[in-house]
Amino acid sequence: MRKIYARCISFVLVEGHPAGIAVIEKRYAELTARYEKAKTGYNDIAEQIESEKAKLEIFKGFIRTLEKQKCLGAF
DSSP states (O other), X not given: OHHHHXXXXXXXXXXXXXXXXXXXXXXXXHHHHHHHHHHHXXXXXXXXXXXXXXXXXXXXXXXXXXXXXXXXXGO
């Protein structure tokens, strides 16, 4: 993303649009904030998935224990 930012800045400087720099910096800040928000959401979902996987493993262990004790046949 920094490469794109640098390319845009160099374009603005070459073209001579001083007001364009502020626009590009604003857009870059918006995109960065959007990325951080998406990254946070992704991390939250990834944590939930890992939590559910851990619960699943605990449940599987419980079922295996019941099968070893032959308790599941009664249900």
